[in-house]
Amino acid sequence: MIASLEIMLERWRHHHGKEIDIFSEFKILTSEVISRTSFGSGYLEGQHVFDMLTRMTHIISENNYRVRVPGIGKFVKASYDIEFENLEAKIRESFKNMMKKREKDSILGELDGKISLDDLIDQCKNFYLAGQETSASALTWIVFLLSVHTDWQDKARKEVLELFGQQIPSQDRIAKLRIMGMLINESLRLYTPNAILMRRVERETRLGKITVPANTEVYISTLAVHQNPEIWGEDALLFKPDRFADGVVKATNSNIAAFLPFGLGPRNCAGMNFAITETKLALSMILQHYRFTLSPTYAHCPTEVLTMCPQHGVQVILQPYEPNLL
Template identity: 40%
Template sequence: MTTMLSLLASLVVIGGAWWAWTVVRWVWLRPRAIEKCLRQQGLNGPPYKLLHGDMKQMSAMARHTAMNAKPIGFSDDFLPVILPFYHHIIHTYGKQSFAWIGPVARINIMDPQLIREVLVNNKVYKKPTPNPLVRFLVSGISSYEDQKWAKHRKILAPAFTQDRLKHMFSAMYTSCNDILVTQWTKLVSENGFCELDVQPYIDDFTSDVISRNAFGSSYEQGRRIYQLQKEQAMLTCQVLQSVYFPGRRFLPTKKNKRMKEIDTELKSILSKVMEKKERVMLSRESGDHEDLLSLLLKSTMTTNGDPGMSVDEAIEDCKSLYFAGQESSSNLLVWTMILLSQHQRWQTKAREDVHQVFGQNKPNYEGLSRLKVVTMILYEVLRLYSPGTIMTRTTYNETKLGELTVPAGVQFLLPIIFVHHDPEIWGKDAKEFNPERFSEGIAKATKNKLAFFPFSWGPRICIGNNFALMEAKLAISTILRNFSFELSPSYTHSPSYVVTLQPRYGAHLILHKI
């Protein structure tokens, strides 16, 4: 008995020592070794601080900026407002610098050549394993890697072909006409103009579009999904401002409870939508089973030896694609209306472009590709106000990136919006709205560099990028045919970052019926 107790005591001591060594290596020895490696190769950054790294400073700067947010001019640099910490790092330590996300080093990559290398080689540079709490918002295909990602991409791709987009056009036009044109016409009917915040209407429109075209769900369901994911996004931003430690998601905090409640309700809504769609498919009430939800359901019912995806995976894909499809499209349209209100000359040119292509006829799918000025404007809005402002990648093995030898486990920050605003790439007017820079296409505007990637790039380019651009072209064309618009005196220009880039105080415009 004594021998057994001694053996157990020895195992406990050995286990405790191993655990202590693992923790010390994780929070101190490895970060210090990586810091030395990066500095020896000429990279600069703040010194590593035990466990938290730069997270306390990042959180403090974000809170300070939010509490002291002030209106700015359209040509002012808003990057210090939306991403104060990364702005500080880049301007203090240089474009190729590093910071600390807890005990993990994160290297800033702003060289277009290196950006191309990272985004092309998706088998080497992968998305970091997300904080378990972040998975409530960022899940499904957007978080998968390797064979699992390839499998889901293959299943979903047919929903976004040119033929499918063309098929979606009619429902998309109906949403635009019902939610935007009809409602706004009623509001301006009495005086010929009205002042309103257009953002909630555009949110409803993009929510209805993704609901109808991808999931076949009702307007009410789409609106509720949007509200829940909007709240989840705000909670996720708060989570990302602190270090995650193992087991934290199980703590019964108010934030954790609410994130789980939102996730449970979202899954319940989407499960009911899927059950209804499955009944329609099985009863053969509709011969068109090629929308996004149908493809997901077909995969879960596959019986030819290929296991397809599970129902839970299908629900996670629904959550991911719904959020991306709604939020990004909404922000693109809102910023486009704001900038065309500020730049009336470009609003006039865009309206002339629409009339030249469509005349007195309503917009059609084929004509969208001929909208040269509208396309230039949308590209410039995506450059200045990219819905996604940053992206991260990591490598799990030591790798060579350009002249750098990067240890395993280091992350890479690709600060999309900083690259989009870089005067060395775009010229002295990089902060200004100038769609003319895209008059000869993206390649000419970027001098054939990978300096414009609002939808990512390479194998993992956003699967819905053509869907989003079609939606934006249709909506702007329809709005321009029916209304002229200008900034309201109550509009306050203050970009804000909550997972995506959006106007902090809404988009208050004055609409005039044409």
Template identity: 35%
Template sequence: MEEVLLGMGLFSNSLHVPRALVPQMLAMTVSDCVGLMLADWEAKLEMNRGPVEIDISCQFEEVAADVISHVAFGRNHKEAKEVYLVQKELQFLAFNSIFNVLNLIPGFRYLPTKNNLKMHMLEKQVRSILMNIIKNRVNCKDTVGYGNDMLGIILNACAPEHVQNPLMSMEEIIEECKTFYLAGHETTAQLLTWTMFLLSTHSEWQEKLREEVVRECGKDIPTDDKLNNMKLVNMFILETLRLYGPVTNIQRKTGSNLELGGIKVPEGTILSTPIKTIHRDKELWGKDAEEFKPQRFENGVGRAAKHPYAFLPFSIGPRACIGQNFTMIEAKVVFAMILQRFSVSLSPNYVHAPMDVFTIRPRYGLQVVINSLQI
């Protein structure tokens, strides 16, 4: 399944798609989705005959949802977009329930309270949408195949309706779809948001990055080779991930008794890694750990801090995020396409108040002022 899920499960060699083409195909998918947003910006600028203010965080959530819908569900992307809307509401209900002291009572979440009934209804709705998409794929297999999107590849590998001992049950496939959709959308949307926040507050870097994008791509859509040549863009995104990484904490359960730093840890212990704290630790990153300095990644991730594994936005090791390449490609394409056409500055209406709702997001949105460029 590693090959199957490469790059967020986009394509596999089993479907006659060369591995080298995966980033290029993803870049084209992203450009199609973000192009609609940028066209809307251009229309607003033309109507206003000058700079306009927009809440870019909301728009990035839409773009990220469009991208993951196309990548994961292909021809069913419109139905899958409903999953984004439902899970968004479900996410906030779940987050709010964390702070309800009544949830500390054993079994309270099973009581028919208004909030619990709403969450149960939304969970059933998500499952129903995904089940219908999967059944439709299975029923159409003999005529149009499973497809070469993430869902199609999983079905080709597991085929729960056609193999005597499938690798995954239907329920497991549904859960995988929910996980990939939530993880592939939410984290990328917030990365794009904070990248644009830092871009709008560091005009000197905005000019450097635009020069690099124009030099490498001109007005063309960034392809795999061109994305790899954007060293400054890559450094900028990595520094954004250090300061405003969407995930602030990861947990792991020990599979056996072990010893860490002289401390004996029994099997089954939940270990928590505070990524946000590590990323701003002055002992690891220097006295300027709180400052925005993309050049710290000039010699690569392993040399950016005093410890080679101090950078953890995607975790590390065999349990590292399987979608990190997907996220980086999407972020670079969106970033480059914006720099090609627009200048961005922070709106005076913006209030800096990051909050943690499963991911780090701006509490009141990100209001920026955009202006058109003539390149």
């Protein structure tokens, strides 16, 4: 993670005093982090795979809004279905090649017989898809909020500098970032990357006054729950990180299921701790080096393309942070 962050910050040196789209930057960062963590390779090595995965995610997302004639897919394939299948085959091949390169020191030998190579490839795809864009959009919205609420940006920087100075943040002390924890929670509440959770009801189930028949797909709007004034109060739509000062139980009025940015239950996010560490590390290193404000060219347009993301990016102006000038 640190290596990927250092590469990003090095790139930012060419943008001092200028505008930069942090959504594009964080997509590169989170791709690289997942890529390095999984395969020890840099983003560039996996770039081709990411391009293909990105295209695949867009096809999946567009499919949600496509009207299909039931059964016709068995006889005639649409161009996007053919493209999807081709991408899937190429991604599988790329993953196999990457794994082969690391066969000697990888876990493939240990897993022999316990999990098939195909299952392993599918798990890798899951991690790429589930872990890249979500983390990028989470980081983007936090930096967006801090570029508007610069008082909170200053508080967060103070906390980081008190804990780490200009040193690289250490894993064990990251948990001590209390204010940052509040900021992350408040941002995940207002701009939750996964605005909808899905479940399939296996057998007839009662949900309050509603009887849900078996095999029904239920869509849960995380966003609606996160912004419900009955739970969060009349200021539910406002950015108030203080509400998390005494933890999630207090913030939700003892209704912790009302805060579910990482889902809930046995199928909740497998990468939650990874994502929180990544976010805290990235924010700490950015705050150590930069002050940022929202660019006047920014147009606010959150939109849902698999994750809740800014349709036109988030443009901020970067100024190097120089403590002696304060």
